Amino acid sequence: MQKKGILIVISGFSGVGKGTLVKKLLSQYPDEYALSISATTRSPRENEADGREYFFKSRPEFEEMIQKGLLLEHAEYNGNYYGTPAEYALSQMELGRNVILEIEVQGGLQVKEKYPESMLLYIVPPDAKELLRRLIERGTETMDVIQSRMRQSLRETEYINRYDRVLVNDDLEVCAKELRETILQEQDRINELHQYITKIRSELCDLEFLKGE
Amino acid sequence: MQKKGILIVISGFSGVGKGTLVKKLLSQYPDEYALSISATTRSPRENEADGREYFFKSRPEFEEMIQKGLLLEHAEYNGNYYGTPAEYALSQMELGRNVILEIEVQGGLQVKEKYPESMLLYIVPPDAKELLRRLIERGTETMDVIQSRMRQSLRETEYINRYDRVLVNDDLEVCAKELRETILQEQDRINELHQYITKIRSELCDLEFLKGE
Numbered sequence: 001m002q003k004k005g006i007l008i009v010i011s012g013f014s015g016v017g018k019g020t021l022v023k024k025l026l027s028q029y030p031d032e033y034a035l036s037i038s039a040t041t042r043s044p045r046e047n048e049a050d051g052r053e054y055f056f057k058s059r060p061e062f063e064e065m066i067q068k069g070l071l072l073e074h075a076e077y078n079g080n081y082y083g084t085p086a087e088y089a090l091s092q093m094e095l096g097r098n099v100i101l102e103i104e105v106q107g108g109l110q111v112k113e114k115y116p117e118s119m120l121l122y123i124v125p126p127d128a129k130e131l132l133r134r135l136i137e138r139g140t141e142t143m144d145v146i147q148s149r150m151r152q153s154l155r156e157t158e159y160i161n162r163y164d165r166v167l168v169n170d171d172l173e174v175c176a177k178e179l180r181e182t183i184l185q186e187q188d189r190i191n192e193l194h195q196y197i198t199k200i201r202s203e204l205c206d207l208e209f210l211k212g213e
Numbered sequence: 214m215q216k217k218g219i220l221i222v223i224s225g226f227s228g229v230g231k232g233t234l235v236k237k238l239l240s241q242y243p244d245e246y247a248l249s250i251s252a253t254t255r256s257p258r259e260n261e262a263d264g265r266e267y268f269f270k271s272r273p274e275f276e277e278m279i280q281k282g283l284l285l286e287h288a289e290y291n292g293n294y295y296g297t298p299a300e301y302a303l304s305q306m307e308l309g310r311n312v313i314l315e316i317e318v319q320g321g322l323q324v325k326e327k328y329p330e331s332m333l334l335y336i337v338p339p340d341a342k343e344l345l346r347r348l349i350e351r352g353t354e355t356m357d358v359i360q361s362r363m364r365q366s367l368r369e370t371e372y373i374n375r376y377d378r379v380l381v382n383d384d385l386e387v388c389a390k391e392l393r394e395t396i397l398q399e400q401d402r403i404n405e406l407h408q409y410i411t412k413i414r415s416e417l418c419d420l421e422f423l424k425g426e
Contacts, residue, residue, distance in 0.1 A: 116375045124409065128416035154417045157410050162329045166406055193379055196337065197370050203341035204367045 003191045005034075005093035007072075007115055008183055009101045009108040012123030013156065014149040015135035017169050021123065022102055024176045034092040036101045039065065042080040055085060073103065073110035084111070098183055105159045112162075119186045121179070122163040126170040216404045218247075218306035220285075220328055221396055222314045222321040225336030226366040228348035228359075230382050234336065235315055237389045247305040249314045252278065255293040268298060286316065286323035297324070311396055318372045325375075332399045334392070335376040339383040 012018045026033050039055040041062050050056045057065070062081045065071050074083030084107070089099045101111065108120050125131040131153065135146045160166060165182055169175040225231045239246050252268040254275050263269045270278070275294045278284050287296030297320070302312045314324065321333050338344040344366065348359045373379060378395055382388040 124413065128413055128420055132420065150417060150420065154414065157414050157417075160410060161403075161406060166409070168409075190374075193374060196379070196381075197373060200337065200341055201367065201370050204363060204370075207341055207345065207363065 002096050003187060004194070005096050005098040006183070006187045006190050007089060007093065007099050007101070007111065007118035008186075009103060009111050009118055009120045010123065011103060011105050011108045011120070011163070012169075013125060013131055013153040015131055015138060015146075016123050016125050017134065017172065017175075018102055018123050020172060021169065021176055021179060022100055024172065025100070025180060028176075029180070032098060034089075034097040034099050036084055036089050036099050038082055038103075039071070039085050040080060040082045042082075055088075057081075072101070072114055073107040075104070075107055098187060105156055105162075109159070109162060117190055119165070119183070120163040121182065122160050122166045123169050123175070124160070124166055126168055130170075215309050216400060217407070218308070218310040218312055219396070219400045219403050220302060220306065220312050220314070220324065220331035221399075222316060222324050222331055222333045223336065224316060224318050224321045224333070224376070225382075226338060226344055226369065227362040228344055228351060229336050229338050230347065230385065230388075231315055231336050233385060234382065234389055234392060235313055237385065238313070238393060241389075242393070245311060247302075247310040247312050249297055249302050249312050251295055251316075252284070252298050253293060253295045255295075268301075270294075285314070285327055286320040288317070288320055311400060318369055318375075322372070322375055330403055332378070332396070333376040334395065335373050335379045336382050336388070337373070337379055339381055343383075 010018055010022060022035065026035060037051065037053075037055060039057050039062060041057055041059050042054075044050065044054070044056050048054065048056075059081070062074075062083070065083070065085065066074060066081075070086055071083040072086050072089060074081060076082075084101055084103065089101070092099045101108075103111070111118050112120055125134070128150075132146070132150065135141065135149060141149065167175055167178055167182065223231055223235060235248065239248060250264065250266075250268060252270050252275060254270055254272050255267075257263065257267070257269050261267065261269075272294070275287075275296070278296070278298065279287060279294075283299055284296040285299050285302060287294060289295075297314055297316065302314070305312045314320075316324070324331050325333055338347070341363075345359070345363065348354065348362060354362065380388055380391055380395070
């Protein structure tokens with residue numbers, strides 16, 4: 001029997017290197033993982049294709065998805081909705097791929113609520129100076145933005161303990177290896193659990209003793 | 214720095230041997246563990262002492278505890294309240310003891326909601342026949358009660374996947390060892406996490422860069 005994939009939420013301080021980690025995993029093991037594609041109501045940018053960067057939706061379409069429970073999580077930023085469609089993720093899991101959601105903490109907690117078998121992973125830097133160094137080195141944000149990102153990190157420390165596992169991203173190679181091992185271990189655990197539950201249910205139903213009512 | 218204790222919920226099918234497992238752990242490592250004492254509105258039986266078997270409360274007292282959020286979980290059975298006072302558990306954890314709550318699934322899920330750092334463990338039998346054998350061997354229930362317990366087990370399989378870990382109680386010695394190792398591992402993880410969070414918060418606050426606002 002083929003193993004099913006699991007749902008993995010990856011969150012972490014801004015600048016910690018989540019994106020690089022996830023890209024590494026996807027390029028090294030393209031058959032093991034799938035990256036979840038978000039839905040959004042914001043307009044596509046040049047070079048963005050529907051179903052590749054995002055599923056682009058109108059506001060009424062998005063609100064219908066919310067009402068029908070078709071999203072694993074959603075939030076509104078700057079007047080646009082963003083969310084994770086359940087269907088794509090669940091169908092990839094059926095195919096045996098572990099599905100990665102690189103999302104914010106609030107979204108991660110929504111996913112866990114809706115789908116208790118998901119695994120929430122939080123990526124942290126070895127220390128604050130290194131986080132600052134990475135944000136500066138990235139060179140994509142102004143100092144004001146970097147400052148607000150660092151303050152956001154401080155606020156997010158409140159939620160780290162809700163996550164299932166915390167991984168320190170000191171050396172990228174080491175962290176990527178640890179990440180994959182953590183995922184494979186959890187995938188095995190969940191698959192064994194499902195097998196056990198199927199087995200014990202069938203045994204309990206088969207007991208002559210319980211029949212006749 | 215002394216390690217703090219963690220909160221452990223132990224649930225499992227009726228007859229699986231939870232009680233025996235917990236007693237074994239407590240008698241082997243009396244300094245590592247404390248058993249949570251429940252509060253109840255039912256009357257004390259002969260030989261039961263307040264603060265030993267239960268904290269005995271009046272109905273208004275219990276309802277006040279609910280309102281003030283002083284219970285980690287509570288439920289009503291047969292017209293009586295039962296619940297887990299937070300204070301006793303948390304004070305034992307401060308002393309470094311891992312606190313064990315042997316409670317039902319619904320209570321376990323309430324605890325996790327209220328206290329996300331708790332670890333929910335579910336104990337299962339190797340198979341359904343063995344579970345039935347243990348219930349019969351125990352000799353404390355009528356066949357009607359045993360039958361309803363087995364049906365309850367079948368219903369509970371719906372919730373097992375909400376638990377953090379599932380342990381198979383085949384051989385008592387082996388399972389007790391696995392239980393202790395699982396707890397110690399989680400205790401280390403939580404203590405390391407708290408240390409990291411304290412460290413990174415202090416580092417983030419110390420960064421000159423973030424001051425001045």
